[in-house]
Amino acid sequence: AAWDRALDTGRARMFDAAIDRALNGVTTFRLRLGGVIHIEHGPDRRLMMSALRAPPPPAPKRTECT
Template identity: 60%
Template structure:
């Protein structure tokens, strides 16, 4: 069995370093320190709390409850940094697709091939919606 280092050591050399939130109950399917570190990594890659929590097999509401738990200040700070990084990454990706376009290859009936290219505005709209989501959520909760 492979032994992994604690998350604070795994992320110690990055801006995402954090002290994991202590578990109230020890559950194999709960927010273990390894799951917390993987969530922060996924959040930095995806820029979406829902997608990151699904990627680690947890629920979005559960992630927010963990963030709000006493002693989770370090985790919450890493969350904020990772979310910002992920949203910047997704926005850059969307702008690249919008400016440089995408190539779509379709094989039609009879073996004909249709190659089209152009900007992917759906990705741009999705990136803009993701940036607007926290503003709407903050407004609703205040």
């Protein structure tokens, strides 16, 4: 039970991180011959589409403590 909760928590955190990177953007360096020729910052559209296609993480299960 604890292991399942840990897995669910990890999946939810990964999903949140992917959405954050997709919406807030990432910095990409274009390299040629060992040097930076272009730096761009923007949303990661492929990651955004991947996150939207994936099923949402499961809702946390409620358990009663006795």
